[in-house]
Every structure is written in C-alpha cells, then in structure tokens.
Amino acid sequence: MLRLEDVHVRRGGTHALRGVSLEIEEGEIVALIGANGAGKTTTLATISGLLRPQSGRILFAPGRGEPERDLTKMRAEDIVAAGISHCPEGRQVFANLSVTENLRIGAYLRNDKAAIEKDVADIQAQFPILRSRAQLPGDRLSGGEQMMLVIGRALMSKPRLLLLDEPSLGLAPQLVEQIFDILAEIRRQGVTVLLVEQNASMALELGDRAYVLEAGSLVLHGSGRELAGNPDIQRAYLGGA
C-alpha cells in the first residue's frame, strides 16, 4: 500500500532522514518507534506532503490493484484526497473552531453532505463527549478528549491509511489504554495505520510489525512480538535492564 524507497530529508541544517525505506501492507498496523529526534515525525510529515524529500520515492496505492502514485510529487491537499490522513503530533485541534466544526473540517474534501453528517453522528456516538461539548471551542476539551477529537477529525476524510503521531503523548495510562482500543477498532474498520510512538511497549503490542528509527536511519525491523523480545530494544526503549 505504501512504500518508501531511500527517502532523504534535510530540515534546516540537519539531515533528518538518511535513506529511509519501509513498506506497509493494506490492513496492517505498523509502528515506528525511536528516540526523540530520530526522525519519526519527519517521516510522517514527508509522507503527508508537509515536507519535501531531497531524494527517494514514496509510492502509495489506496487499495490492491489500484495504481501507485509517487507522493513526493503531490501537494499535501492532494495526498489527503488520495486517501492518506495525517493526525499530527501534539493533537492540534483548531481552537477557533467548535468541536463539531473540527470534525466537519476533516471532511473538507468530501461533498456528500448527508454522509458527512452521518459520519459526524457516528463519531459522536463512539465518543459521546464530542456530542455533549459539540459547540465548545476545540481547545476547551481535556487532553484525552482532544485526542479523540483529532482522531475523529482524521477519520472524517475516509482515509485508507492513517498516520498517527504520538497519540499517547501526555495522556494518563488509562486514557492511553483507551486510545489503543480505538486504534484496534479503526483497524477493524479496514483502515491501515502507521503509528509513531514513544510508548514502545504499547506500540509493539499493537503493531503487526515495527520499524526502529535511529538518527534518521532504520536500524531494525520485525514483527511486534520479535522486537518486544529483542534485548537491545528492551534496553533502549522498554526500560528493561
């Protein structure tokens, strides 16, 4: 579904991605783990078109048998239209928009008004707090509620692939649990997920496969279970001895 081939990105003076190649199959949850500054967020921003790579290709086909397109030649808004939704780091709800407007703006490229309203209602049914706070400015929600709002907003474009950046950041453990349940549900609905996480134990538990990013390069790759059992990973990312 998505294939990065030797992607190099320079940001300011730093060589943030040094030849990243990875692959995601339809229906998978793939985790991308690594320390702060390893290039995880840069990877997502490059896929979604916010950053332009210096070299390399990013090939995306929304489903099996559909033609591949090179995302590095497309604008961010066209990448959304192609079926990729990027839920950025730090939640980033729109404070000037109400909770419901935040959801609706996620469907900006869609024109099926009735279906959009139905999807808003579905998301509100899944997260009732988004209904009871519907008219509040987006930033008046708590951190966990904002996370649900931005995941809902990202789903409103009906993506085939969801890029999710640090959904657990700054949330209480019990909320993190809930977010991961939501992810499992998203997968059940047929959306492929690329998950960037600092919370490596959760990411490895949930991810079918995982890549480990270090200083802009991928250093390890394997199934979630394999990596969770790898002593180096345990030492570096899982707080093991």
Added chain:
Amino acid sequence: MNGAYLLSQVANGLILGSMYALIAIGFSMIYGIVRLINFAHGDIFTIGAFATLASIAVIQAPFPVVLAIVLVVGAAVGLLIERAAFRPMRGAPQVTGFIASLAVSIIIENLAVLTVSAQPRTFAVPAYLNRLIPLGGLNVRMIDIAIVLLAIILMIALVLFVRFTKIGVAMRATAENYDVARLMGININRMIGIAFAIGSALAAVAGLMWGTKYGQISPLMGVLPGLKAFVAAVIGGVGSITGAVLGGYVLGMAEVLFVGLLPPEYSGYRNAFVFGALILVLLVMPNGILGRSTEQRA
C-alpha cells in the same frame, strides 16, 4: 450646543465609522490569515473610488451596477496583488511582506498619478442620492443612509459567511495553522486569495462611498483613510473581524466628536488625535479591544 447638533454629529460619526470599518475589516482579515499588514490596502480604496468614477462617467451605469463593478474590481485587484507581490514571498520574514506592501502602495499611487494625474476629480452622483430625508429630527442625505445600511449589510453577510460556510470555516482553520489546515485537504493559497479578494472588495466599496459622499476623488485619497482604518483595526484587535468593525465605529465616532464638540481651533489636530488615541489604547490593551494575543502558534 443643542440636541439636534449632537445627534447630527453622532450620525456623522456613524457614517465615517462605517467606511473605516469596511476598510479595517480587510486589514484584519489579511493580517489574520497571512500575518501581513498590507499597506497597499488604502490604495485599493482609491481604486474603488476611481472604478466608481469610471463606471458612472464613462459607461453611465446605474448605481446598483456601479456597486457590483466596484466589488468585482476591488476583489480582482486584491487577488492580483496577492498573486504578484505576496505569494512569491510566502514563508519569508514578516518584514519582507511589509516592505513588499509599501512597494505595491507606492507603485499604485504613482501609476495613478501618471495615468489620471494628481488633480482631484469631481463626478456627478445621481440626484436621488443627494435627496434630503427627514430622519428623527434631522435631514439626512440619501447617500448617508445608504452608506450605513450597505456597510451593515455587507458586514453581516461577511460574519455569516465566515461563521457558517464551509469556506469560512476553512479560512478560520487556515488562519490558525497552515500545516494542520493542509492536512485537512485545504488549499491554503486559495483561502489566502479569498481573504484578499473579500477584504479588497470591501475597501473598494468604502472608496465608492467616500467618493460619492464627498463628490471628489484623487490618486492619494486613500492614504489617510487607509492609515486610520489600520488604526481602527489595531484598536479593535487586529485579526478579528468584529474587532475591526468595532474599532472602525469607535474611531469614526471619536474623530467626529473630537472635531464637532471641541472649539474649532482644535479641529486641525484631528489626525493627531486619531493616532494619539491609538497609542493610548495600545498602552492599556496591547492586543486591542477584542484581540487575542497575536503570538502565532507553532
């Protein structure tokens, strides 16, 4: 001083404030979405006045048609300026945009002087616009009533547009965060273009009002009203449309009352008063009356 005199001053303040508010909205919308103070905004006001002159004198268009022409000309000039002068500098430091807008302003003013000459021009407005209408003990000219009503209609339409339409919501999202807006699929250049088109169309209509009310226009007529509307936008809280409206009326009213209520020898200081008021307001409320902190979110 009697009641009728005071009432007529208030009416004049309302009329002047309506025009300031229409210009100030453009300053505020454009600043809100691109963090640019567009110093060429007052010149679009001038262009609106000349478009009025041209459509009345050259093609003898009826007044509603004149209004439509001026709206379209203003929007088109705004789009053109954005495309030619500001879009190429997107991402450059803020000061680059200020200087570009000064350059645009100087180019428009000099082109205007070259093509239509610096000589003020008069034009005949339809007689019905000068008819006196008794209103609450005053005799008010039709044009004055039209100015206030038209301004209010345009402002309500704009507020409804920004509040309730899909494009309006997308513009608010863009004003808040370009990157996240792009992740929603919003073409931010398009939103910025729309903000320029709307803001410039409103400034052009203010030019139409000004020219029709005072019956005289010149290539540099936009300089002072432009600056004062900028003051109004800052007083109201730059970036906020309702703030710009409020600032426009507060400033228009204050300026007229300053001139009307103080002894005549002070009236020469009206501009000093306007800019003094700006400094005072900013000392007390650095973000203006309705402005939030102007810090840009990362």
